[in-house]
Amino acid sequence: MNPEVAPQEIVMQMLVGAWVSQTISTITRLDIPDLIKCHGPQSAMQLTQVHGVKADTEFLSRVLRACASVGVFTEDADGKFGATPLSDVLTLDSSVSVKKLAEIFGGTWWQIWAGFPDALTTGQPQTKNQLGMEYWDYCQANPKEMADFGAAMQSNSLNSLRGVLKHCDLSESKKVADIGGGFGHLALELVRKYPHLHGIVLDIPDLIPIAKSKIVNEPEDIIDRIQFIGGDMFEDVPAADVYIMKLVIHDWDDAKCIQLLKNCHARMEGNGRIICVDAVLPPIGNVSGTAAKFLDINMMISCPGKERTEEQWQYIYSQAGWKITSIQPIYDNYGTSIVEGIKS
Ligand SMILES: C[S@@+](CC[C@H](N)C(=O)[O-])C[C@H]1O[C@@H](n2cnc3c(N)ncnc32)[C@H](O)[C@@H]1O
Helix, strand or coil, rough: CCCCCCCCHHHHHHHHHHHHHHHHHHHHHHHHHHHHHHHEEEHHHHHHHHHCCCHHHHHHHHHHHHHHHCCCCCEEECEECCHHHHCCCCCCCCCCCHHHHHHHHHCCCHHHHCCCHHHHCCCCCCHHHCCCCCCCHHHHHHHHHHHHHHHHHHHHHHHHHHHHHCCCCCCCCCCEHHHHHHCCCCHHHHHHHHCCCCCEEEECCHHHHHHHHHHCCCCCHHHEEEEEECCCCCCCCCEEEEEEECCCCCCCCCCHHHHHHHHHHHEEEEEEEEEEEEEEECCCCCCCCCCEEEHHHHHHHHCCCCCHHHHHHHHHHHHCHHHHHHHHCCCCCCEEEEEEEEEE
């Protein structure tokens, strides 16, 4: 803690953080970072009147001024707002884009977080109370949410994906199954890296057509080696010699995770591996891991899941017949790790 800054100032900055988050999300949903990147510095009037942004001009000007004060946009004396490195990551074509994540943070997730006090009181997630149904059902009932969520996960994956490519050697593997693989972005990169490797992406049936449509422009050789399967991972998983689950285990309670890990165990071909990519929280008494600890609250409120300590990971692995062989941090958005294991 910086001794120069009074505690009440620090706490006020933390409280204002919720407003900053919602503001960034809202301007991103209006595509303003993309418009400014494409057309150069713009006034609020130009954005609403020339580019058709659906906003009240005077309100928008005040919102952009607030954004500029935290480094998202420059602001000049003529009231024009320009691009910055921070606004760039909120654009669709940034190579490290977090646009879709920013949109969803202030959209459905913001709505679900309204249930935080009830979650804390009852010990139950609140998505059903806030959205009328569980999140995956909500996605299936709302194709736009499904597409946006998939894109948000893809955008979130950029850093963690690099970590998996760097640390997981699949040169000896034949078939990798990405369980809950979303749009298949990880399987795709693995198959691209290893020309002999076949990839399977298992996800909920309604997501599969969207995922397939995303890879149509890939070379034939890649498309031929990727198979998309719609199904329920708690019922069964396809046979493979490597299972990857990235940001999947943290969505579920221990009983569901153990069932899922047992399904992979039962279908594993040869002496394969299981690779889960999720947070590994430090033990009690260690105050590091802020991003993962707040992600844990998101899981607490939104699904029956949680982030786990190494001890908790060991428990679910061992209950399903696996043993952990390594835990490799990959320093991505949430400080996640690769938890790799083999049959025990
Ligand atoms: C948090 S996302 C992670 C997506 C992807 N692995 C990634 O890292 O970008 C969890 C995924 O699990 C999928 N999922 C949820 N329930 C499932 C089920 N019963 N069977 C298969 N997939 C499921 C969701 O559709 C979603 O794509």
